[in-house]
Amino acid sequence: MDFVFGLLFSNPWVPWLVVAVVALFLYKRFAxxxxxxGPSVDKDAMLGRFLGSGYTEAKLQKQVKRYxxxxxxxxxxxxxxEGNRFAEAVEVYLEGEEYMAAAMxxxxxxxxxxxxxxxxxxxxxxxLRTGEPINKQWLQFxxxxxxxxxVLQALVVLGRLGRLGDPRVDDALDLVVERRRPDGLWEPGGxxxxxxxxxxxxxxxxxxxxxxxxxxxxxxxxxxxGAGRLAW
Numbered sequence: 394m395d396f397v398f399g400l401l402f403s404n405p406w407v408p409w410l411v412v413a414v415v416a417l418f419l420y421k422r423f424a425x426x427x428x429x430x431g432p433s434v435d436k437d438a439m440l441g442r443f444l445g446s447g448y449t450e451a452k453l454q455k456q457v458k459r460y461x462x463x464x465x466x467x468x469x470x471x472x473x474x475e476g477n478r479f480a481e482a483v484e485v486y487l488e489g490e491e492y493m494a495a496a497m498x499x500x501x502x503x504x505x506x507x508x509x510x511x512x513x514x515x516x517x518x519x520x521l522r523t524g525e526p527i528n529k530q531w532l533q534f535x536x537x538x539x540x541x542x543x544v545l546q547a548l549v550v551l552g553r554l555g556r557l558g559d560p561r562v563d564d565a566l567d568l569v570v571e572r573r574r575p576d577g578l579w580e581p582g583g584x585x586x587x588x589x590x591x592x593x594x595x596x597x598x599x600x601x602x603x604x605x606x607x608x609x610x611x612x613x614x615x616x617x618x619g620a621g622r623l624a625w
Contacts, residue, residue: 533582
């Protein structure tokens, strides 16, 4: 044992090793007391500058892929919209059957004919494969619709594009006629807006939760008149 201690303490590197171990211990124990916060730095922007556009593009595509795997196609499309990549956003929205968002981007691109054809090829709400409604929620009328798709809002868009004379809108127009109340008005089938005090989509206007909706009635009359289904 004496031999071991003698060997250790006769070695000139032992004191330095002891100091290094003690310094490491003290650093791990008290480093938080010495920490300070500097100005915030955008790590991705810094890496993008040094690594080039390839890094930024790879990160974007990775995030878009993650959103799509989570079936959050709206978030994926909006990420592309932020970079003014509207054409790519359209394809993402179509993949996720977010037709209203896809049509809005097609209009931004000036491709109104494709926006209209997008609605018409599905007869506004039907699956190309089965002919059944793609989403039963689309058959309910809402106001305000925000970015959500429904039959009435799609018909409003087609009316603005002058496409209500296409026979492929007949099923959707029939639905609007069927939803008319005996008093000649229409009521909402659901609500996206929330009253003050809610956490999201809060409106300053109370659009009403009971009875007929003035705005839905107005849009329904506009659509039916544009399609020649009203005499006035």
